[in-house]
Amino acid sequence: MIPTMVGGVTRADSVWDVHRLPRADDRTFLVTGGNAGIGYFVAEQLAGTGAEVVLGSRDPAKARAAMAAIRAQVPDARLRHLPLDLADLPRTTGWPDRLDAVVLxxxxxxxxxxxxxxxxxxxxxxxxxxLGHFGLTALLAPVLTPDARIVTTGSFTAKSEHLDFADLESTRDYRPKPAYARSKLAQMLTGFELDRRLRAAGSAVRSVVTHPGGALDGLTPARPAVHAGRSARTLPAALLLHGKHAGAWTSVRAVLDPTVEGGDLWGPRFLGFRGRPHRERVRGPLADLDAAARLWAISAELTGTDPDFPAQTGAPR
Known part of the structure; x- marks a missing residue:
């Protein structure tokens, strides 16, 4: 369902306030990388809804610092740390018993x-x-609630890349920025393919893809022991970009907004670089169904896992 347009703005957008989020007191959310950057602000904002927020992080000290910073903003925050190394999933223990959403x-x-x-x-x-998030999704399948959401945080840089299936891991022509963009394209393609597979299986779990736009450290508010704060040198960039707190808005909306549909892509409103979240068209490399299906098969082979979500009879969609 696409919400009704009102003056060029969808009705759902007109009532969604990034500063007045709905309550989610009885829900549990996992945020991978919740100890720093955009993931920290996703965790902080979700904690403000009353939900229990699980911070997936390799570093216990950084996770403790992040939880202290969140509690300074949300004194009654319900938080816990899941020791999580996406490059070494088999060693992870202490999985939550149930999750209403996971933010990859x-x-x-x-x-x-x-x-x-x-x-x-x-x-x-x-x-x-x-690959780490692909394997993690498979591991989490048994603990997701019937109408859970899997939110994949991609990057706008992925929109201008294409996957080279003869060299997916950049063994011949390695350059850091293109390699990063291709890894995020792979992640986003998998998020869309996951939703197609969920629908085919009759599952009520929804897979949503987001990107934060242009999120800069220098435009981000300070959080002691987590982030130093804004820099005057980057103020001109505020005309086109925003801080990491604002970059978190798309993922937070994808978790909480009941109008968000599986298979959606959400990004910032202003040219995809800054502003409040809105639904974007899925096009270009992100809409390549053949590439997504081929990547899924390769990822399953490389990780030895294949996310499987059985249908939930009578569950809402």
């Missing part, structure tokens, strides 16, 4: 010109950003 947010962006690999030989960014 954690990501690695390298600027080192040297190609780096994790111990099993996969390129680091492709392994963490894409």
């Amino acid at each position: 947010n954690a990501g690695v962006l390298l600027d080192d010109p040297r190609r780096r690999e994790i111990p099993d030989g996969h390129e680091l960014m492709f392994a963490t950003n894409h």
Whole structure:
């Protein structure tokens, strides 16, 4: 369902306020990479709804710092840490008993010109950003509620990339920024393919893809021990970009807004770079159904997993 247009703005957009989020007291959400960057602000904003928020993070000290920062903003926040290394999922323990949403947010962006690999030989960014979340989705399937949401945080940089299936992990022509963009494209394609598979299976779980636009550290409010705060040197960038707190809005809306549909793409309103979240058209490389299906098969082979969500009889869609 596409909400009715009113003066160029959808009716759903006209009533959605990023600063007045609906309550979610009886729900539990997992945010991967919830200890820093956009993931931190996703966790902070979701904590303000009364939900229990699970921060997936490799580093216990950083997770503790993030939880302290969130409680400084939301004194009654219900938080816990899930030790989570997307490059080493088999060692993860302490999975939640139930989840109403998972935000697949954690990501690695390298600027080192040297190609780096994790111990099993996969390129680091492709392994963490894409393969790790693919495997995690399979592991979480049994604990997701019947109408849960799986929210994939992509990147607007992915829109101008294409996957090279002869060299998915950039072994021949490694450049950090294109390799990152391709890893995010892989992640986003998988989010769309996942929703198609959920629908085919008759499942009520929804897969939604988002991107934060242009989210800069220098436009982000301070959070002691997590983020230093705004820089006057980047103020001119505010005309086109926004901070990481605003970059979190698309994922938060995808988790909470009942009008969000499976298979949606949500990004910032102003040219896809800044502003409040709105639904975008899925087009270009993101709409390549053949590439998405082919990538799914390869990812299942590389990870030894295949996310499987059985149909929920009578569940809402």
